[in-house]
Amino acid sequence: MAEGAFTYNGGKVDPGETQNIRYGISETYMGDPVRIPVTIVNGTEPGPTAFLSAAAHGDELNGVEVVRTVAHDWDHADLHGTLVCLPVLNVPGFLAQQRYLPIYDRDLNRSFPGSETGTSARRMAHRIFENFVSPCDLGLDFHTSTRGRTNMLHVRADTRKDEVERVAKAFASNVVIGGSGPDGTLRGEASASGTPTVTIEMGEAHRFQRELIDRALAGVESVLAEFGMRRTSAVRWPGWRTVIDGSSAKTWLRADTGGLVDMHHDGGDLVREGERVCTITDPFMTESETVRAPFTGLLVGVLENPLVYPGNPLCHLVELDTSTRHALERDLSRDAPA
Known part of the structure; x- marks a missing residue:
């Protein structure tokens, strides 16, 4: 003091x-x-x-x-x-x-x-x-x-x-x-x-x-x-x-293939288990990989540069408990355009 x-x-x-x-x-x-x-x-x-x-x-x-x-x-x-x-x-x-x-x-x-x-x-x-x-x-x-x-x-x-x-x-x-x-x-x-x-x-x-x-x-x-x-x-x-503490699920989703990334969500978005987070395609758009959320959570960090090698981070996903998820959903519904 x-x-x-x-x-x-x-x-x-x-x-x-x-x-x-x-x-x-x-x-x-x-x-x-x-x-x-x-x-x-x-x-x-x-x-x-x-x-x-x-x-x-x-x-x-x-x-x-x-x-x-x-x-x-x-x-x-x-x-x-x-x-x-x-x-x-x-x-x-x-x-x-x-x-x-x-x-x-x-x-x-x-x-x-x-x-x-x-x-x-x-x-x-x-x-x-x-x-x-x-x-x-x-x-x-x-x-x-x-x-x-x-x-x-x-x-x-x-x-x-x-x-x-x-x-x-x-x-x-x-x-x-x-x-x-x-x-x-x-x-x-x-x-x-x-x-x-x-x-x-x-x-x-x-x-x-x-x-x-x-x-x-x-x-x-x-x-x-x-x-x-x-x-x-x-x-x-x-x-x-x-x-988010040691008991919470959190992960960096990483690319398994090289290519160009199309992110389907922004930082701060809520994504649900199994939902498509992003898609990675080759330059000819003949092959693609879909990356899905392994659990329902919040995207704390996301990729801005769309070019990736295998192993590059795509997004940082953290788990939300049920009450927090409901509170976030209420916020998102209020912010949605009428």
Whole structure:
């Protein structure tokens, strides 16, 4: 619980103060500094410290706009606590518009909590983690799907931990996928070290998708309300929610043949067991493979690039319990054109 200045190696931000910082985390081949943008907003009233981060993968842009908007467009007169806004973690990847760090193709989001004496990626991760993640009481890390695929907005979190589950549910997405995640992820390592953190997946790489950005901003506002950081805001309820845990069926459907894919559903659609999800055809359209749903569920992620080799992922399908399925069906019927 923050009651005074937010401090980092090289400076501090007093209550009632906002600072925009370009913080050095590495050096280029020429010895020039690699700096990440950081905005720290310290409210006049005491409260929790929360970090918002994006672009750990340099081509994932939706979260960049979420974090920038919170930092620079929101009115923080009512802020109780401190916001640490990190819109671009992977600056080298962001500049090159590629997913990984150009240095040896390292994944920054498999390098946390980092090391002072490790690889380039781990040294960068260490400086970010120690200065701007460890001091926080909770965190939201924004991602998109990788190139050629798209995700509906959902949260990934280790829901076995009560405080992490609290953050996940406060974000008010319809879908929460449980699990600790791979080693070295920001949300996993932060949660393990005492800063409950979730990943928000939303949309696709290389673009801003305004509808998703606006929904994510509403989720941020809900989280800050839940933790008493915005007293004039309210915690949201998404209307229906499913938490996918270890007992739930979930699978990536994969292509068994190469070819061109015709997807018959979009992300967020409900598909029933045995229903046709997509069709794969050869260039002459003389041979085709129909891919069907192995169980009734929700399409969380789908292919955007229609070209596949055998083994390429087509869609991410998660099982829904009966009550959640009925709630989703009611939503879909309300949204259907008259």
